[in-house]
Amino acid sequence: MVKVLYFAAARDYAGKEFDEVKLDKAAVGDKEPVLSSLLSHVEKLHAGVARILPTSLIAVNGEYCLDEHSAVVLRDSDEVAIIPPVSGG
Amino acid sequence: MAEKRMEDHACCAHQLPPDYVPAHHADASEDYDHFLISAEPLSLDRACALVRSDAAGAISTFEGTTRGTFDGKRVVRLEYEAYEPMAKKEWLKIVQEARSKYHLLGTVMHHRIGEVAAGQTSVIVAASSAHRADALGAVHFLIDSLKARLPVWKKELLDDGTDTWKQNEPADMATHQPAAAPQ
Numbered sequence: 001m002v003k004v005l006y007f008a009a010a011r012d013y014a015g016k017e018f019d020e021v022k023l024d025k026a027a028v029g030d031k032e033p034v035l036s037s038l039l040s041h042v043e044k045l046h047a048g049v050a051r052i053l054p055t056s057l058i059a060v061n062g063e064y065c066l067d068e069h070s071a072v073v074l075r076d077s078d079e080v081a082i083i084p085p086v087s088g089g
Numbered sequence: 090m091a092e093k094r095m096e097d098h099a100c101c102a103h104q105l106p107p108d109y110v111p112a113h114h115a116d117a118s119e120d121y122d123h124f125l126i127s128a129e130p131l132s133l134d135r136a137c138a139l140v141r142s143d144a145a146g147a148i149s150t151f152e153g154t155t156r157g158t159f160d161g162k163r164v165v166r167l168e169y170e171a172y173e174p175m176a177k178k179e180w181l182k183i184v185q186e187a188r189s190k191y192h193l194l195g196t197v198m199h200h201r202i203g204e205v206a207a208g209q210t211s212v213i214v215a216a217s218s219a220h221r222a223d224a225l226g227a228v229h230f231l232i233d234s235l236k237a238r239l240p241v242w243k244k245e246l247l248d249d250g251t252d253t254w255k256q257n258e259p260a261d262m263a264t265h266q267p268a269a270a271p272q
Contacts, residue, residue, distance in 0.1 A: 008242035088241030
């Protein structure tokens with residue numbers, strides 16, 4: 001089970017703070033579970049989140065993920081966060 | 090006359106030997122680097138107290154406050170939220186980068202979350218150093234890095250009933266060259 005966290009505009013669009021996604025065939029296909037597959041699944045769950053994904057960054061386990069999303073293999077208990085453009089300060 | 094060669098120290102006009110390295114900590118540590126995300130009001134006095142040291146010749150601070158107008162409309166309040174575990178990790182990276190650029194003693198990064206009324210303090214950054222150029226430069230670097238990278242968001246609520254998630258302008262981090270490369 002991977003936890004997907006939604007912040008700021010992403011949470012407003014999702015209507016919830018997080019989803020828990022089982023890394024099964026229905027969610028991420030029958031190949032190795034990768035971040036890009038999970039994000040496609042999230043887009044299907046929440047059309048609004050799909051709209052802001054292109055301008056958002058993704059964090060995996062609390063660190064910005066700068067690698068190609070199709071090359072990031074996910075494991076059970078990973079925490080993935082949708083990070084819309086930040087506005088601290 | 091056997092006189093030891095002295096060089097001008099650009100930041101403070103002291104005459105310093107060429108091998109002089111100001112007192113500093115090279116590595117980030119929660120012993121002297123302070124991070125707080127809080128729903129309570131922030132205190133500049135408290136931030137200064139955390140970095141005060143008799144090895145320091147300077148404490149530099151930045152206090153960010155919430156503007157009361159946007160686009161000619163009145164801002165009722167701002168609502169801040171943070172992804173706290175990630176913010177702490179990212180803060181530690183930012184502080185380590187600051188320490189690779191500047192000779193620093195202590196640092197503070199305090200951010201308010203929750204509802205913040207217009208005119209209140211939303212963020213405080215402070216740094217202490219042996220000489221002022223390092224503290225001044227580090228505070229500028231820390232606040233620009235916070236605004237660019239820290240996973241914190243604010244929603245602005247206007248008096249016409251509308252609200253918007255704000256978005257920081259990209260900072261030109263290339264302006265942050267080391268004042269004096271620490272050794």
